[in-house]
Amino acid sequence: MKNNLLLQADPQFAVCLNTQIKEQLKWLIGLNEIRSGELLPPAAQLADVLKVNRNTVHLVYTQLRDERIVSIQKGRGTEVLDNEHVAKLRRDRKHMHALMAHMTNEAKEQGLSLEEFVTAGTAYIQLFEPAAAPGMRILFVECKEHDYGFYQREVARHTGAQVDFFCLQEAESQPREWQKAVQQADWIVATLNHSDEVRKLLPGKQHMLVTIGATVDTAALLQMAQLSQGAKVVFACLGKKGGQWMSERVKDAGLHNLDCVPQGWNHREELLAQMEKADTVYASGAIYEQLHEVAPGKVKLYPLVLEKSSERLLKELSHKEELK
Structure with a gap:
């Protein structure tokens, strides 16, 4: 059990307390400072250390559970899982760590306040990155032999939507789950490699399919x-x-x-x-x-890298949703 976590909680910081704590834990898990199978401190104990309400920590643990990063078992505690969600978190945070280290060093060299830099960065994303239309949801379909994680991240980045992944090989073997995923989606995205296969799985709904490519x-x-x-x-x-x-x-x-x-x-x-x-x-x-x-x-x-035509197609999806 990790009882010596070097977490911080600052009520004056621009980000709310539960997000501060959750993201710090995700950093520690993502960088493998907290390993799969290890237990997080009891909520009451961590709340006392951080001088926050224990409900705040309970909320954080619940959010991590909903993101499938931890499991919460009565009598055992909050355990870090060993699954594809944690593996993806570790891949993403490793890349983020390199980017953040570079940007914060640059900011320090320029004499910029790091807190102001972070706050301005959030505003920058709101201004200049595409925002998702309310409730926009995309189903990305690809086989597991390709780097589906790259495509899923790029679709989310260029549309701002919630992007769910469905393995192509499982679409026929799990018809109920496939139909449910299709019904929940506003758009379906597939790569050029498998667009014909996905189209056959969408009788009467081919208009929902958007095809992208990479190089x-x-x-x-x-x-x-x-x-x-x-x-x-x-x-x-x-x-x-x-x-x-x-x-x-x-x-x-x-x-x-x-x-x-x-x-x-x-x-x-x-x-x-x-x-x-x-x-x-x-x-x-x-x-x-x-x-x-x-x-x-x-x-x-x-x-x-995504092809430029694919980037344009994805960005157009957000605009189409905004006009609905």
Whole structure:
């Protein structure tokens, strides 16, 4: 049990107390300072340490439970879970940590108040980033062999909507859940890879479907072009189909000098064996951290970016909802 958490609660801060506490806990869990299986302090104890009402901490724990980050069991306590939601939190917070460290250092060098910087940042998002129309909900459909997390985050970023994910392979095996998810959605988004398959699952509702595409960042392509003729390059994603898609985008860009080997995290032994033989490994963001730990000198990030036309399509969805 973590009884020595270095949390802070400042009633004068621009963010409300429960959000302060919740986000600090999410940082500690996201950076693996609090590991899966560990218990958070009892609500009353943490409330006493932070000098806040215990109901505030109860609310925080309930919100974390609703986000599927912890479980609350009577007689046992509040336990950090080991599931895909916690794994996603850790991936996201690792990237956020690097960005926040860079931005706060820049702010300090410019003599800016960090609290003012954070408050101004919130206002900036309200002014310049697309806001979701009230209640807007998007269902994103993709197979689990591709980096579905990247697409889900990008759809949310460009629309401001709540984005639910549904695995394509489960749409036919779980028809009730699929129909319920479709009924709850204002729009359905799929990638070019699977748009035809998703369209067949939407009899009479094809008008709800929006198709998007992604490619690899140009800087990474230029980097690959510098590799020697015949260099063995592993392209790794959550599944081999995702790795195949990554290698095809490289070939589409005219890079035929590489010996491309698609691999998937779902076949780890084969992936690791191929990594040993490879000159370079390009990993999708979903598995980059894991592979970089194995071979830091060999593994590089395969940086996905949405196509500009897809960005425009997503931004238009918010405007369409606002006009309804």
